[in-house]
Amino acid sequence: MSDTVIILQDECILAAEGKAGKSPKIQKVERIPIDVFGDPFEQWKEALDKYKKKHNPSQVRLVLPTSYSSARVTQIPYAKGRQLTRLAENVMAENGSDWVQDYALIKADRKKGICLCCGGAEEDVLKKIRELTKEVGISVQWISVPMECYLNTLGQLKSYQNDTEIVLLFEEGSVTSILFREGQYLYSTRSRIFSERGTLDFGTEIVRNISGILQFYSTTKSDVPITKVFYAGCSTDDFEVSEDGIHAMNLEVEPLDAEFDFAPPENVDDWLICIGAMISTRQKEINLNKVWKGEGTAGVLKKESLAKHLMFPAITFGICLVALIAVTVWNYAESHKIEKIEDWINDPQIQSEYQEANAVREESDRLDSIQNQVEQTKSNLATYPDLDAEMIAKIVDVGGSAMTVQIKTMDSETGELTFNAVSSAVIDIPAYVRKLSETGLFSTVNYSGYSYDDGEYSLMLSCVLKGAETGGEDQ
């Protein structure tokens, strides 16, 4: 997709099509003359309409005519960033506040400083330009001033970078003279040419113009003399009448050797302003359209700068915000789940069912507990030895027929059973005690002595019954 630049001039409009960039390529050019009498805006509108119908450009870069714009080139100390912005604002502030203004960085050098080109136009002019382009149907992307274009063009010509020289750039009926000292912009002036090119009067006007510049230069008291004059936009034959006068001022004169990628057959010198408009550096450029729309250059810079500075904190904040939102959503989801569970639990119908079921369950648990108690009781009671007929018979049998057994007491808690074994004959007491132990009924057998009375021996015995589970009698 090609770029289009349109230069509005007092006598014509110049249009060029090509590829914009640091080294632009011009593929097509067209000059549409306009009637110098009458409303120039109407004339430009007609010319643009013709161009639109012929080429139908989508977006164009527009350069205002010198007569409806202003340009001021200033050399400022080297600066960048906010400092540069502030210096540029100060320079533009000197032009007054009624104008829509912007600036371009033409050249920046740490030692020599910055060449700043401030351009501006009245708001009414911009309004009219916008209206006419809107009516024609051309979208204006960029609005600049001629001086920026010229300086951009000359900035591309490396062979003239370090000379102290005067460059004359001819337009239809005017000439723009720019004075460079050692490659640095120093002064410029624009003059109308009243004489016809090639005439003696034309030569006189040119010489007078150069003389004026020399007079200005002499006031600077510079040690570096002006040695050369270059011209462009005027044929060698037409300019020849000026050469003698220029030589008389000890100046050499040469046509500007402009080498650009210029495809059309026309003379490249006549299209230098178009080439300048096509040059797109990566540095700050004038765009009155953008400034006038309310997006002031300084404001844009400040906004961009502020946005750049705030980027990392903003990203951090964004990440934190995302984390916070995630946690909040997470919590919300959990709360929602809890709410659902609580709703289920507190549902009257569920509660009613649960109360009923819980009562049934409690009854079941109660029955379990009761049964356990009963079983435990049975189990515990089964551990006690029962003093039944069989046990008594067994105890009696141990003594044999010669012995009478009299059970006295029994305590199931301690298991202690006391009884008297009465015998009329002297017996083998240790053997009897052993036999009692061997019955398996007792865990301990305590013999505490005997007494003899009325021809009978009475043994005092105290035994502790074994529990049923440890070998005692079956219950």
Next chain:
Amino acid sequence: MKIDMELKPGDVVLLKVLACVLILFFMARFLIFPGMEKHQDLVAKKDDLTIEKQEMQYTISSKASTEKKIVTQKENLKKAQEGFYDLMENREVDSLITGLALKHDLSPVYLNIEDPVAGVPAAYQLSEASDDSSEDSSAEESQSTLPYVQYVNTTTVTITLQGQEAQIWELLDDIAKNYPGIQVRSFDMQSGTYVDSSLQKTEQMNCNCVLAVYTCGELSNTKGE
């Protein structure tokens, strides 16, 4: 006072880092971490509620089977408490014990019935159950049954009987074999010489006997009856 100063690129970077750190700190300290703590609380609450819900669901869903189980439990309980008595009033206990003495031709001369005491009787002290875990189990039992009433009660009856020694042995043997709900806790036999109605000297035994009558039922329910 207007402060006009230029910031160096290093200062700007430092300010950016500081801003990032401050944003991170304040967002994390006052918003994100509290949010995460709240989340942990919510998760814990949700877990508790989920368990409660599952318990409720299980209780509701198992209602029918629990009801069937109760029927079985009641049958089992009925079988288990065979041999034990239902809650009895003192006159009923008197009737039971005195009737038992009279059944064996013994003369009851003294009867004392104590108030029933709730609780599972302890195992015999020399038994394995007692050695191993009778105390523990009874403790556990009492713990586990805390929410429920005590169902097994012991009524201690002290009775003094007069009669022949053989009759007393028959009584003790009968209790041991045929009355699982009655336990002879202790007895003390003493012989004595008495004069009967025909002024003849007779030898008789006095037996002071302490019996335990085990009843089943909830005491609190019968207190008011």
